[in-house]
Amino acid sequence: MLNVVELLLDAKAETEIAPFGHLADDLNITGWTPLYAAMKSRKFEVVKLLLKRGANPNAVTKLGSTPFLLASEICDLDVIEACVEAGADLDFAPSGKDADNLNITGQTALFMATLKERFDVVKYLISKTAKVNVQNRYGVSPLLLCAESGNKELVQLLVGAGANVNITPAGELAEENFLAGQ
Template identity: 30%
Template sequence: MNALLLSAWFGHLRILQLLVNSGAKIHCENKDGLTLLHCAAQKGHVLILAFIMEDLEDVALDRADKLGRTAFLRAAEHGQLDALDFLVGSGCDHSVKDKEGNTALHLAAGRGHLAVLQRLMDIRLDLEERNVEGLTALHAAAEGIHPNCVQLLLGAGSNVNALTQVARPPHNCCLPLATEL
């Protein structure tokens, strides 16, 4: 990470402004493909997001990192409701999926971010959208052991009997126990 990305990551607006005014390249990314927007969104720094969108030129709102995640998906994954709201208000693509086919609903539900999940449902994302393994947001919430998210999704009409498209055992529950030698 360079100094510019670090200032966005840690929410240091004044440092970010100083670096930009000193000629820092604003279209930089780290080895994972994270840009200024990704860093600020993941950490929930709305003032940084506002500076990037309002004061910098040619910033791609829906640019994906190496996992195929936009700033919107990063905000959802990390439970950053205010950042998510800012990005939605800025006109980001709500229907975007990462390389594994996960939507913002999958990422928020799988991590147990109830408030973000509610907001995503408020903007009418498809509850039955499937990722590449055929998992819905309900599957992600159940697999992540987040009962509040499961309850919220069920209350919103998620299909309780939806089947995955790929056969695989659930996390750790069916793995054989290691025996001592």
């Protein structure tokens, strides 16, 4: 597979072409670049090759995700590092109706890594100056997630990186989330 992708890239295949239209919408692949598709299918050697050849880790799909956010959700540190080296936006947060429907609005790469309790990934993202005081649409911050789960190591890491220990949920759905007991 890697050899085929390499041949296509050598023949000047476009790395930013993505499907669109009704059929792509029906298949939920609108905006999937080759990089996003490789990431989704966990073909990490292809991902690294595409990144080296200039694929954009910040290309946004119709549903508001990017290859970098997907890498953060998968939590493979090598792939995350490759995305950052290729210019990934550490603080990109999805927004919009589709992101709302998927409950990913406001969730940055750091937020995703915190959800997965991946100390190594969180530490790496912080070392690359990811913002630690971000909040999702429910007003939840990475520190709040760690405190709630009891992950002392991540709490210490985030606080050491400047996370606001007095941060309170704020956002369009923070009050609704609080009233629901979440």
